[in-house]
Amino acid sequence: MLVIFVLVVIVSACLIPVAMRWLREQGGLDAPKPAKPPLRRSHRGEDIPRPGRKDKFAYAKQMLANPTGPEWAMWRLLKKAGISHLFRRQWKIYPSGYIADFYCHDARLVLEVDGPYHEEPIQREKDRARDTVMLKAGLTVVRVTSEELFKSPDVALSRIQKALPPHLLPPQPVPRH
Numbered sequence: 001m002l003v004i005f006v007l008v009v010i011v012s013a014c015l016i017p018v019a020m021r022w023l024r025e026q027g028g029l030d031a032p033k034p035a036k037p038p039l040r041r042s043h044r045g046e047d048i049p050r051p052g053r054k055d056k057f058a059y060a061k062q063m064l065a066n067p068t069g070p071e072w073a074m075w076r077l078l079k080k081a082g083i084s085h086l087f088r089r090q091w092k093i094y095p096s097g098y099i100a101d102f103y104c105h106d107a108r109l110v111l112e113v114d115g116p117y118h119e120e121p122i123q124r125e126k127d128r129a130r131d132t133v134m135l136k137a138g139l140t141v142v143r144v145t146s147e148e149l150f151k152s153p154d155v156a157l158s159r160i161q162k163a164l165p166p167h168l169l170p171p172q173p174v175p176r177h
Contacts, residue, residue: 056092056097056099057092059099060090060091060092060099061090063090063099064089064090067089067090068113068115069146070113070115070146070149070150071089071101071113073146073149073150073153074101074102074111074113074144074149074156075089075102077149077153077156077157078102078160081157081161081170082170083160083161083164083168083169083170086104086106086107086164086168087102087103087104087111088102088103088104088105089101089102091103093110093134093137093139095137096130096133096134096137098130098133098134100112101113104164104168106165106168107140107163107164107165107168108138108139108140109139109140109141109142109163109164110134110139110140110141110142111142111144111160112127112141112142112143112144113144113145113146113149114127114143114144114145114146115145115146116146118143118145127143131143140163142159142160142163144156144159144160
């Protein structure tokens with residue numbers, strides 16, 4: 001048994017450098033690494049670096065102080081509709097640790113504003129996985145693209161209002177004839 005172990009160690013020691021050299025020649029080891037997520041840009045044009053897992057609270061606080069353009073526009077839309085008091089901005093969802101752009105506790109509704117970065121295939125997969133975790137936690141997720149928000153805010157608002165229970169919505173004015 002010891003002889004087999006020694007032979008495996010010797011063969012491994014000889015083959016690993018050869019395999020590494022071959023991988024480098026094929027471009028496997030020096031292949032470009034996947035790009036890091038871009039810096040988050042606030043509505044004021046400031047870059048906000050993305051955090052590690054342990055800095056989530058600080059990051060949420062920073063995002064709260066410096067919302068992106070689409071997040072700022074969504075907040076203004078919610079205020080105009082009279083339902084902003086229902087939502088908390090940049091809320092950490094437990095136990096997953098995800099930070100929701102907007103969260104309505106009474107309706108268990110997560111509202112996400114997706115910019116162009118969310119159109120990339122890798123980010124779409126991450127968003128699907130994130131949505132699955134939130135759905136399993138009993139939350140409803142509504143995603144609104146920044147394009148939809150700026151081009152047709154009424155459509156975006158109606159999607160959000162449909163996801164809210166009727167008793168949370170402000171009363172509609174009765175039309176006079």
